[in-house]
Amino acid sequence: MTMTESMKNFLRDLPKCEHHVHLEGTLEPDLLFHLAKRNNLTLPSGFPSTIEDLQYKYEHFKDLQDFLDLYYAGMSVLLTEQDFEDLAWAYLVKSHDQGLKHVEAFFDPQGHVERGVDMHCVIKGFNKALSRAENEFGMSTKLIMCILRHLPTKNSLETLKNFKPYYEKGWIDGLGMDSTEVGFPPELFEECYAYAKDNLPEGTLLTAHAGEEGDSSVVTRSVNRLNVSRIDHGIHSADDPEVMKMLADNDIMLTVCPLSNKRLNVVQEISEEPIRKFLEYGVPFSINCDDPAYFGGYILDNYMAVQEAFNFDMDTWITIAKNSVRGSILDTERKQVLYDSITDCYKRYADLED
Numbered sequence: 305m306t307m308t309e310s311m312k313n314f315l316r317d318l319p320k321c322e323h324h325v326h327l328e329g330t331l332e333p334d335l336l337f338h339l340a341k342r343n344n345l346t347l348p349s350g351f352p353s354t355i356e357d358l359q360y361k362y363e364h365f366k367d368l369q370d371f372l373d374l375y376y377a378g379m380s381v382l383l384t385e386q387d388f389e390d391l392a393w394a395y396l397v398k399s400h401d402q403g404l405k406h407v408e409a410f411f412d413p414q415g416h417v418e419r420g421v422d423m424h425c426v427i428k429g430f431n432k433a434l435s436r437a438e439n440e441f442g443m444s445t446k447l448i449m450c451i452l453r454h455l456p457t458k459n460s461l462e463t464l465k466n467f468k469p470y471y472e473k474g475w476i477d478g479l480g481m482d483s484t485e486v487g488f489p490p491e492l493f494e495e496c497y498a499y500a501k502d503n504l505p506e507g508t509l510l511t512a513h514a515g516e517e518g519d520s521s522v523v524t525r526s527v528n529r530l531n532v533s534r535i536d537h538g539i540h541s542a543d544d545p546e547v548m549k550m551l552a553d554n555d556i557m558l559t560v561c562p563l564s565n566k567r568l569n570v571v572q573e574i575s576e577e578p579i580r581k582f583l584e585y586g587v588p589f590s591i592n593c594d595d596p597a598y599f600g601g602y603i604l605d606n607y608m609a610v611q612e613a614f615n616f617d618m619d620t621w622i623t624i625a626k627n628s629v630r631g632s633i634l635d636t637e638r639k640q641v642l643y644d645s646i647t648d649c650y651k652r653y654a655d656l657e658d
């Protein structure tokens with residue numbers, strides 16, 4: 305489908321919020337090799353030895369696990385505070401160029417602490433980059449720590465307890481859960497989420513990956529058993545009208561990642577994403593990049609891919625952009641600034657159409 309220049313420019317300028325990006329998933333091949341060299345590291349055996357070979361791998365994943373194996377191997381080049389800062393900063397610069405105004409970014413502390421990296425380096429490096437984006441770009445930023453579901457619950461709970469002081473300082477704003485979905489049900493992590501609800505500062509966001517490779521029941525069970533108020537991915541919710549109704553009734557936002565779903569063979573074509581169904585049922589959702597270095601695109605690339613598949617009008621995009629502000633962890637004042645800038649953008653492009 306061809307897209308008009310005006311629609312391309314409108315999508316570029318539309319103020320965007322991102323709620324589903326793993327900072328470790330923004331590690332582009334050139335930065336990965338650069339950091340390996342800077343840290344005098346030998347990459348794990350079997351790891352591609354050139355940028356081209358690595359890029360080829362990024363473009364040929366079989367499924368989620370195939371990606372995760374490379375993702376964990378790749379993050380082994382991240383060692384120092386500077387590495388974490390450089391990684392996040394590169395993502396923020398690219399996303400700023402694509403019209404990103406607000407980000408809620410994930411990170412996987414267990415993937416670093418397990419390798420002996422000091423947890424303060426990780427959080428300080430990310431925090432420096434995020435603060436810089438706030439100062440230089442006027443972006444608003446939040447950080448969400450994820451627990452890895454393939455590791456023992458005890459390890460996740462201990463990690464969460466160790467990171468509590470950073471929640472209290474206001475450096476971390478939410479708890480999420482990622483990694484292998486099938487075989488690691490939400491029930492395993494009830495204790496971690498109960499701990500977060502009872503011990504972390506009020507207003508801490510609880511979210512979890514669900515319904516990416518897992519079925520719609522994983523979505524319902526995450527809501528009921530973990531008390532999450534947001535679901536990451538969740539596209540299999542669309543298989544069950546009852547789940548769709550539950551999400552709409554409880555205003556639970558799905559953070560949808562179209563290019564990721566295509567690369568990981570969750571869908572064969574972006575047009576299979578149940579986006580029209582979400583709109584029909586009134587299920588709130590945002591559009592996100594997940595692991596942009598691995599999946600071929602940042603936020604605007606995901607918006608463009610959706611537009612190519614669905615050919616939405618400007619009004620639909622305004623609904624999507626405003627819902628994505630509404631689902632953000634932001635105060636009323638910042639939300640209003642973003643709503644107003646979305647309306648301004650609409651007016652500018654609607655005038656062009658007249």
Ligand SMILES: Nc1ncnc2[nH]cnc12
Pocket residue numbers: 326329368375482483484513516564594595
């Ligand atoms: N798409 C994804 N699903 C589950 N865990 C992840 N970790 C990074 N990206 C992920």
Ligand SMILES: [Zn+2]
Pocket residue numbers: 324326482513536594
């Ligand atoms: Zn994800």
